[in-house]
Amino acid sequence: METKEKAEGLRLIVSVSPHIRSEESVSRIMWTVNLALLPATFMSVYFFGLRAVYVLSLSILSAVFFEWAFQRLTNRTVTTSDGSAFLTGLLLGLNLPSGVPFYLPLIGSFVAIVITKHLFGGLGYNIFNPALIGRAFLLLTWPRIMTTWLEPAGFTVDAKTTATPLGILKEEGIGKLIEVFGDKTNLYIHLFTGQRAGSLGETSVIAILLGGLFLLWRGYITWHIPLSFLGSAALMAWIFGGKGALFTGDPLIHLMSGGIMLGAFFMATDYVTSPMVRTAQIIFGIGCGFLTMLIRLKGGYPEGVMFAILIMNCFAPLLDRGFKTKVFGARKGQKR
Amino acid sequence: MGKTATVTYAGDLRTFRGGTHPPEKKELSKDSPIEAPPEPEKVIIPLSQHTGAPCKPAVSPGDKVKKGQVIGTPEGFVSAAVHSSVSGKVLSIETVQLPTGRYSQAVVIENDGQNEWINLKDTPQYMNLSPEELKERIKEAGIVGLGGAAFPTHVKLSPPKEKPIDLVILNGAECEPYLTADYRLMIEKPGEIVEGLKIIMKILGVKRGIIGIEDNKPDAIEKLKEVVKGLEGIEVQALKVKYPQGAEKMLIKATTGREVPPRGLPMDVGVVVQNIGTAFAIYEAVRFGKPLIERVVTVTGEGIKKPKNLMAKIGTPISHLIEYCGGFTDGAGKIVAGGPMMGFALPCIDAPVTKGTSGILVLSDLEVVHTEDFKPCIRCGRCVDACPMGLMPSMLSILSEKGFYEEMRDYNLFDCFECGCCTFVCPSKRPIVHFIRLGKSLVKPS
Numbered sequence: 001m002e003t004k005e006k007a008e009g010l011r012l013i014v015s016v017s018p019h020i021r022s023e024e025s026v027s028r029i030m031w032t033v034n035l036a037l038l039p040a041t042f043m044s045v046y047f048f049g050l051r052a053v054y055v056l057s058l059s060i061l062s063a064v065f066f067e068w069a070f071q072r073l074t075n076r077t078v079t080t081s082d083g084s085a086f087l088t089g090l091l092l093g094l095n096l097p098s099g100v101p102f103y104l105p106l107i108g109s110f111v112a113i114v115i116t117k118h119l120f121g122g123l124g125y126n127i128f129n130p131a132l133i134g135r136a137f138l139l140l141t142w143p144r145i146m147t148t149w150l151e152p153a154g155f156t157v158d159a160k161t162t163a164t165p166l167g168i169l170k171e172e173g174i175g176k177l178i179e180v181f182g183d184k185t186n187l188y189i190h191l192f193t194g195q196r197a198g199s200l201g202e203t204s205v206i207a208i209l210l211g212g213l214f215l216l217w218r219g220y221i222t223w224h225i226p227l228s229f230l231g232s233a234a235l236m237a238w239i240f241g242g243k244g245a246l247f248t249g250d251p252l253i254h255l256m257s258g259g260i261m262l263g264a265f266f267m268a269t270d271y272v273t274s275p276m277v278r279t280a281q282i283i284f285g286i287g288c289g290f291l292t293m294l295i296r297l298k299g300g301y302p303e304g305v306m307f308a309i310l311i312m313n314c315f316a317p318l319l320d321r322g323f324k325t326k327v328f329g330a331r332k333g334q335k336r
Numbered sequence: 337m338g339k340t341a342t343v344t345y346a347g348d349l350r351t352f353r354g355g356t357h358p359p360e361k362k363e364l365s366k367d368s369p370i371e372a373p374p375e376p377e378k379v380i381i382p383l384s385q386h387t388g389a390p391c392k393p394a395v396s397p398g399d400k401v402k403k404g405q406v407i408g409t410p411e412g413f414v415s416a417a418v419h420s421s422v423s424g425k426v427l428s429i430e431t432v433q434l435p436t437g438r439y440s441q442a443v444v445i446e447n448d449g450q451n452e453w454i455n456l457k458d459t460p461q462y463m464n465l466s467p468e469e470l471k472e473r474i475k476e477a478g479i480v481g482l483g484g485a486a487f488p489t490h491v492k493l494s495p496p497k498e499k500p501i502d503l504v505i506l507n508g509a510e511c512e513p514y515l516t517a518d519y520r521l522m523i524e525k526p527g528e529i530v531e532g533l534k535i536i537m538k539i540l541g542v543k544r545g546i547i548g549i550e551d552n553k554p555d556a557i558e559k560l561k562e563v564v565k566g567l568e569g570i571e572v573q574a575l576k577v578k579y580p581q582g583a584e585k586m587l588i589k590a591t592t593g594r595e596v597p598p599r600g601l602p603m604d605v606g607v608v609v610q611n612i613g614t615a616f617a618i619y620e621a622v623r624f625g626k627p628l629i630e631r632v633v634t635v636t637g638e639g640i641k642k643p644k645n646l647m648a649k650i651g652t653p654i655s656h657l658i659e660y661c662g663g664f665t666d667g668a669g670k671i672v673a674g675g676p677m678m679g680f681a682l683p684c685i686d687a688p689v690t691k692g693t694s695g696i697l698v699l700s701d702l703e704v705v706h707t708e709d710f711k712p713c714i715r716c717g718r719c720v721d722a723c724p725m726g727l728m729p730s731m732l733s734i735l736s737e738k739g740f741y742e743e744m745r746d747y748n749l750f751d752c753f754e755c756g757c758c759t760f761v762c763p764s765k766r767p768i769v770h771f772i773r774l775g776k777s778l779v780k781p782s
Contacts, residue, residue: 011669012669012670012671012681012682012683012684013669013670013681013704013706014670014681014682014683015670015681015705015707015767015770016681016707016767016769016770016773017672017676017677017678017679017680017681017754017756017769018676018677018678018756018759018760018769019670019672019676019677019679019681019697019699019703019704019705020358020359020513020676020677020699020703020705020760021705021759021760021762021765022356022358022760022761022762022763024718024761024762024763025763025764025765026711026714026763026764028763029714029716029763121712122712123711123712123714124711124712124713124714124715124764125712271714271715271716271717272714272715274715276715276716276717276720276728276730277717277720277728320728320731324728324747325720325723325726325727325728326726327598327725327726327727327748327751328353328585328589328595328596328598328724328725328726328751329585329595329596329597329598329600330597330598330726331597
């Protein structure tokens with residue numbers, strides 16, 4: 001029989017069902033998130049000029065290089081094309097001040113990629129967000145450099161150093177902050193567009209929102225973590241953020257300054273280091289928001305997003321275990 | 337039981353939580369009417385085609401058999417008789433590999449091409465028969481669930497007294513991509529299917545029947561709605577197109593809002609579910625006395641030249657059907673018995689069509705997934721969202737991968753029915769179902 005002969009010529013593959021797979025892949029996810037960071041990246045170049053290009057290029061290239069080098073040296077499959085090292089490098093760069101010397105992005109990438117990601121087993125096994133550990137290492141090692149901010153002066157060569165809105169808020173209070181920006185409306189506009197001092201990619205709320213909404217629309221992230229993160233932070237800011245009396249704080253200033261937007265949409269939503277059960281994600285987000293505001297209002301640092309997310313990273317597996325999904329058909333409270 | 341029933345809707349359509357929507361690919365074969373392939377030279381009829389005890393051979397090599405003659409007698413209650421699908425001579429009784437990969441004894445019969453039937457009992461007034469008589473006919477005809485699991489139908493129609501049944505659901509979801517066997521049957525034999533449903537309802541003493549059909553088959557919905565018009569207690573429901581809409585528990589949830597408890601059966605919530613094809617076979621058995629010796633098989637996929645829906649005799653070698661459909665295109669890479677989500681990959685094409693074979697799917701090289709190239713879990717949670725059973729497939733796969741089989745119990749290992757949604761959506765291409773099966777085989781059910 002002709003068919004039979006042909007079948008013997010065929011090499012039939014036998015494997016367990018299902019026999020088809022969706023188009024989704026790790027690299028598609030990672031490159032999509034990179035794409036979603038494009039508006040924020042563009043704005044960082046717009047506000048901080050060639051310094052932004054310099055810092056971002058260094059951190060991305062070194063992150064990809066360290067991954068390649070580590071995998072080559074340890075005889076592993078090189079996975080640099082999946083976009084995750086690129087993403088770590090980009091996020092690290094976007095979280096650095098514009099004036100850092102060349103060795104900071106390099107060392108930050110090393111800590112992020114080699115120590116935080118690969119020494120723990122590589123993609124999927126790391127406990128902490130690699131870019132944030134990289135940044136935390138730099139902040140603790142070079143506190144002066146990491147808190148020296150330049151004005152968003154675009155492509156002019158001699159940008160002056162200045163303070164971040166959160167820095168002013170912490171040291172001199174809200175009155176001074178409004179005074180610096182002229183009036184309150186002006187302050188809001190500057191914060192929203194990103195015309196202020198800060199880490200490269202954290203300043204422009206509108207750009208981050210654009211990318212975040214894109215990810216939400218494409219289904220790459222869900223509302224659970226960003227909303228609970230921002231919501232709980234806003235609530236804390238409103239209740240405890242005012243001078244003297246409760247319920248007099250300005251949540252908008254807190255939501256639009258510092259790294260909370262970038263954190264809520266792009267860092268806390270990192271799949272590997274956040275819970276996957278929806279209920280657990282909401283608790284995780286609330287924890288992030290709460291800790292961020294605790295540090296901002298009571299801590300020694302003006303900003304707390306990084307530490308808040310890193311602390312909550314520790315709880316991600318535990319939260320998943322504690323809020324296991326309910327089996328279809330199981331009654332409430334039924335022990336299974 | 338069903339007191340807190342809430343039906344899940346997606347837009348206007350009924351459905352369940354979770355699931356996924358793989359490309360339907362039904363257009364390949366949906367417009368081909370059911371046709372009979374040429375007679376096979378010989379048939380290989382396995383004695384174990386159903387869930388339960390295998391049959392004992394009732395014939396010996398050299399015997400002449402007629403079409404419809406019993407060649408395997410059931411052993412025990414959960415079993416189903418096996419009949420010859422051709423007339424001819426028994427060549428041998430040998431061990432063959434079934435499409436599912438298991439081995440079974442099979443009766444090999446040389447087809448004399450005469451199609452000489454046994455005496456069939458025609459009963460035009462079949463609705464006057466008692467429920468017991470009806471059930472006996474079904475049992476004698478060797479009918480099993482034709483959706484794939486092949487559970488003996490007379491057993492399913494004999495629920496214990498303490499489980500009162502108030503509803504029969506006919507499963508016309510056909511949620512597996514590619515397959516169009518049930519669809520063609522609904523288009524071509526809607527009257528017979530509804531008669532089958534009425535027989536089932538009479539056997540169970542039930543007043544209500546629902547025919548659930550996915551919304552991607554509007555003409556089938558239309559046809560059946562026409563037939564049931566004026567019939568009291570029977571309705572046709574359009575369901576959202578979502579895999580696994582045709583899984584019993586999901587179908588019951590979508591149509592009634594009732595949730596079958598974990599590891600329970602549909603009868604725990606007063607429901608019996610039967611496949612469209614089974615209802616047709618029941619009608620044929622009760623009305624004409626025809627045993628289950630043929631079924632509709634969709635032969636399809638990018639790897640086959642002319643996809644078709646065939647009324648294939650049980651025992652027909654799969655190679656015979658593939659040949660009739662024009663053979664392979666050059667790119668054929670994998671052959672699956674059943675649908676792409678839950679079907680079984682065949683090691684060779686000598687296996688015969690059995691009662692549970694709903695389709696032969698030939699996937700082209702391009703679609704073949706190489707499961708060995710998988711990556712670590714990135715905890716994205718897509719599988720958790722997709723799991724219709726509310727499990728955490730990612731955790732199950734990680735535990736199994738690392739050898740923590742006992743711990744898989746804490747994640748409700750045995751509630752998984754291996755629909756494959758998790759594995760389909762996984763961006764790391766992890767063979768999650770494979771890991772879960774491994775766990776199931778190494779852990780004792782609690």
